[in-house]
Amino acid sequence: MPSRGDVQPGPGDALVIVDLQNDFLPDGALAVPRGDEVVPTLNAAIAIFEQRKLPLVASRDWHPPNHCSFRAQGGPWPPHCVAGTSGARFAPDLRLPSTAILISKDVTPEADTYSAFGRTDLDTRLREAGVTRLFVGGLATDYCVRNTVLDARRAGYAVVLLLDGIRAVDVHPGDGDRAIADMLQAGAVAVEWAQVA
Numbered sequence: 773m774p775s776r777g778d779v780q781p782g783p784g785d786a787l788v789i790v791d792l793q794n795d796f797l798p799d800g801a802l803a804v805p806r807g808d809e810v811v812p813t814l815n816a817a818i819a820i821f822e823q824r825k826l827p828l829v830a831s832r833d834w835h836p837p838n839h840c841s842f843r844a845q846g847g848p849w850p851p852h853c854v855a856g857t858s859g860a861r862f863a864p865d866l867r868l869p870s871t872a873i874l875i876s877k878d879v880t881p882e883a884d885t886y887s888a889f890g891r892t893d894l895d896t897r898l899r900e901a902g903v904t905r906l907f908v909g910g911l912a913t914d915y916c917v918r919n920t921v922l923d924a925r926r927a928g929y930a931v932v933l934l935l936d937g938i939r940a941v942d943v944h945p946g947d948g949d950r951a952i953a954d955m956l957q958a959g960a961v962a963v964e965w966a967q968v969a
Contacts, residue, residue: 779932779961779968786827786903787817788924790888790910790917792866793832795852795859802852804912804939808863813937813965814909815867820969822869827901830868831888831910831920834860834876841884855879873897887919895927905930907968908960909937914947921955931960932968 781787795801797808821828833853841847853860855876862868875894878884888894898906906929908921917938924931933955940948956962 779963781821781824781826781907781968783826784902784904785821786829786898786901786906787821788829788831788888788906788908788910788920789814789818789866789868790831790908790920791833791853791912792830792863792910793853793859794861794863795833796911797863800852801850801859802941804941807911807939808865810909810911810937810939811863811865813934815865816965816969817907817909817934817937818867818869821907822871827898827903828869828872829875829888829894829898830862830872831875831877831892831894831916832860832862833916834879836879836881838881839878839884840882841878845881847884885919886916887923888916889920889923889927898929903929905932907932907934909934911939912948913938913940914943914951915941918951918954921960922958925955925958925960931955933960933962934965934968935962936964936966 796804834855
């Protein structure tokens, strides 16, 4: 584990909150078990990044009704996060500032990337802001968080994974743990927010 000083947010850092949307919360269309538990951690992170005037990014699934990931189109998932619906809104208790960079992904029927970098301008916007390291939390560990972190590492960003700010779907038991191992293997550093704050 890094020392506390290694994970203090500062110039060059950005917070990326992945898909913290109603449909992924308990009782949502594609609920992530205990997904709501990440909200306090990520609100605490938001407060620090906002106080230090560091960039904040919030990604969201913003699917058309006929998205390829939906079962009716032969995909693995029930309809979720359809653009403009209540299920696609961010968690009601998430304290996102109006200055947050909003990244909508998988907005066409054929796009199913999982990653906040997939077919979006996230990389361009981060580089324009001088960002070199990402603090990442959100839902779900084994899908959109994993793919976002792996793409970030491929693009050359350092990544700090907030372990208490992620939860897994675990379609297959252990998927979440395997995803974390994949992210660490790719060079991400895993910490609890308490180590930062």
